[in-house]
Amino acid sequence: MMWLALILLNQSSGDTLRWYDPTTVGYDHVGLTNGGYLHWAIILSIEAEYDGITVHSGRVHIWEPMDSTGIMRLCMGDYAHPVSVLDSGSFHSTGYGFYEVLFGDSIVLHEGDIIWLWCSQFQYAGQLPVTTDGGPCMFGFGDLMSFDSGITWEPICTSFLNVNWVMELILTPQEVEEGPSPGPPEKLSLQMAPEGFLISSYEGPVQVYDATGRLLLSQDVKGKTLISPLNPGVYFVKAGRQKGRIAVLR
Numbered sequence: 001m002m003w004l005a006l007i008l009l010n011q012s013s014g015d016t017l018r019w020y021d022p023t024t025v026g027y028d029h030v031g032l033t034n035g036g037y038l039h040w041a042i043i044l045s046i047e048a049e050y051d052g053i054t055v056h057s058g059r060v061h062i063w064e065p066m067d068s069t070g071i072m073r074l075c076m077g078d079y080a081h082p083v084s085v086l087d088s089g090s091f092h093s094t095g096y097g098f099y100e101v102l103f104g105d106s107i108v109l110h111e112g113d114i115i116w117l118w119c120s121q122f123q124y125a126g127q128l129p130v131t132t133d134g135g136p137c138m139f140g141f142g143d144l145m146s147f148d149s150g151i152t153w154e155p156i157c158t159s160f161l162n163v164n165w166v167m168e169l170i171l172t173p174q175e176v177e178e179g180p181s182p183g184p185p186e187k188l189s190l191q192m193a194p195e196g197f198l199i200s201s202y203e204g205p206v207q208v209y210d211a212t213g214r215l216l217l218s219q220d221v222k223g224k225t226l227i228s229p230l231n232p233g234v235y236f237v238k239a240g241r242q243k244g245r246i247a248v249l250r
Helices: 002-010
Strands: 016-018 028-030 036-045 055-062 070-077 082-091 097-102 114-123 130-132 144-146 167-171 189-193 196-200 204-209 215-221 225-227 233-239 242-248
Touching (some): 036 167, 055 070, 055 082, 114 167, 196 233, 196 242
Antiparallel strands (some): 016 167, 028 130, 036 114, 036 144, 055 097, 055 130, 055 167, 070 082, 070 114, 204 215, 233 242
């Protein structure tokens, strides 16, 4: 378990849990020769540092446009199979890239949970939905697949397919108080502003992420700082050990 915890830590980026190597996304792609339902999944063991954090969304990388709609499930399970579905949603790929399913920031993770991120999609002969990295595979955790209707899960790691699925679980950064803060000077304060927001009562490095967990900017702030222009939406802010969320309106 300690070995697994170290690997999981090494394969996380901020609040994104994954097994794949982001420098080799698109190294390979997988599909069924004659078509049919394809199932692929990763397993994430939740360690103490993620206890109490909620789940924002899941993302999967698809190789090419697909005729059918895919399903992503967030499940609780054991190391052999998913047991219960916590949430699910659909995605429809229009080309090479990531596709996201939102999970509502309401599902709380607990230390010791075994979480499955599981995708299913019907593919026609010749279609190639699943994107992988360049490996090496994380045997039994980042490479699970089933080709049959009964869904019998098996690792795909072989001498010919030593890779991991490009899938990831995005966690919700912990919120801090928004608006004017009556706290000490080091307490982070976020205030809405036209086409952006103000950061005040904090000095030091700040990172701003969009709703998908993508890093938009990283800079040092001192005193009151305007972050602008930004498109309308929800943004996550990390300032040292503090985290916040704020909406940007038109």
